[in-house]
Amino acid sequence: MRRGRRFIGAITGCLAALVVTFAAGPPPVNAFTMETLTVGSRGYNVDELQARLGFLGYYHGKIDGDFGWDTYWAVRDFQYNFMGRATGIVDLKTRQKLVAATKGWHYRPAGASGSSSSSANQSASSGGSSAAGSAAAADALPSTAGGLSQSDLSLMAHVVYAEARGEPFEGQVAVAAVILNRLKDPSKFPHTVAGIIYQPLAFTSVQDGQINLTPNAQAKEAVMDAVEGWDPSHGATYYFDPATATSPWIWSKPEIVTIGHHIFCSS
CATH class of the missing domain: 1.10.10.2520 (Cell wall hydrolase SleB, domain 1)
Known part of the structure; x- marks a missing residue:
């Protein structure tokens, strides 16, 4: 009987730990989805797009999640330099190339402390540094x-x-x-x-x-x-x-x- 109580107590403890873990919230993840982005697009995908472009020095405007003309021209400049073509439309190939070029960047939700500029969205990598902006x-x-x-x-x-x-x-x-x-x-x-x-x-x-x-x-x-x-x-x-x-x-x-x-x- 004592063994049964100990087993039930252990199970109860594990469940409690899981509840605490999920209550704390899931770990942050990148917001980039498979959505094609173009002028007029809005949301976290655009927020991340602007931050990544800012990380590379192509975008200098406000990171507001609004795909306007400043974002459009930044996308075109990036595409021209990295892909040899410029459409201003963020398709799968553009997204993959941008992610590969910004490995030192990490997503921070809009509104987080210091997330209003591209430099604030740069996070440490490889032992506390990133390729641009540590x-x-x-x-x-x-x-x-x-x-x-x-x-x-x-x-x-x-x-x-x-x-x-x-x-x-x-x-x-x-x-x-x-x-x-x-x-x-x-x-x-x-x-x-x-x-x-x-x-x-x-x-x-x-x-x-x-x-x-x-x-x-x-x-x-x-x-x-x-x-x-x-x-x-x-x-x-x-x-x-x-x-x-x-x-x-x-x-x-x-x-x-x-x-x-x-x-x-x-x-």
Whole structure:
């Protein structure tokens, strides 16, 4: 009889624990569904769309869940840079490409503390950092500089740290300068910092995930020096490490200068 009472007590305890768990609410999940989004669409799907586009630097408006013309043009810019086509309509392929490009972003419900801007919707990943906009990367970076947003500067710092940590400081500045040089040539490269960095196969650190490492103060300083006009690469738009480069294509580029382990090249 005592065993029966103990068994019933254990079952009762488990049920109580389940009740407490469900009362606390389910864990947050992404709001992106399979719904096709276009001008006039509204709701959490659009809220997430705007936040993800803002995470990449394409959308700068208010995250309000209303698919207006600002959202439309941001979608077109993203599609053009990542997919080679621009419709302004968020279909399944666009959604998949956007999710793949914003792995460091996490959904926060509309109205949550700090969710009124794209930077607030950026959440830590890979041990407390994200590819664009982690709080640590934003520290000591101005809100704007050289026409770039703090999110742009932070994303550049992630790349500099991931691609050139351990290199001479001059080489770190040169990596940042390459991004800026590409930005000056929209006929050959995407016309936003995020578009340049997340362009397929553009940077090794994006492919292997090292872009998610938290940049240090030196990487941020290198970015700011490049933004302020220092270009040790002398106008380069490419660079590579000859010890690890496997593509014959990169060796065909005219070499400009070697700094540390990197050779900097022109188009």
